[in-house]
Amino acid sequence: MKKRTVILALSIITAPGMLLADNGFLDKARVISSQPLYEIVRVNQPEEHCWSERVRHRGGSRSDSYTPTIAGAIVGGVVGNQFGKGRGKDAMTVAGVLLGGSIGNDLGKKPTQGYVTSERRCELVDNYREHEELVGYDVKYKYKGKVFHTRTDREPGKFIDVQVSVTPAGGYNHGFREYD
DSSP, X not given: OOOOSSOOOOOSOOOTTOEEETTEEXXXXXXXXXXXXXXXXXXXXXXXEEEEEEEEEOOOEEOSOSHHHHHHHHHHHXXXXXXXXXXXXXXXXXXXXXXXXXXXXXXXXXXXXXXXXXEEEEEEEOOEEEEEEEEEEEEEEEETTEEEEEEESSOOOSEEEEEEEOOOSTTOOSXXXXXX
């Protein structure tokens, strides 16, 4: 920060010459120049990016009829009946029916082809944007023949309020009073 030879401060009160304390008052100083100050601000505005993606699905198998299963059970029962004697013959017939039905079911299935669908996929993508933002003004002003600099948050116009503080030099501070 720049050194100042006189204590000056920006004041909200705009009445010139108004008494602030026993040793200070407000006054006006002429503005020589006022330059806007900008900063680059970076802001993220995420965007959703979507696309269609082709997805291949594997084929399965299907059967429109129970005929292969029934035929397999009949053939299996006949074959199973040819083996065994007595109660073993009945068990072999049941086993033949079950095994033949299962084999007939498997042989009766028709393989289906795979298929393709279109599915929507989305993702958020960072999108950084930069822009200039006004952050204040660099003000150069003149007071009592001397030039000063300050920074303000708004354009000051032709004049800027200054707070002037007066203190005796050299330790002569014995009951200072302001006289009209």
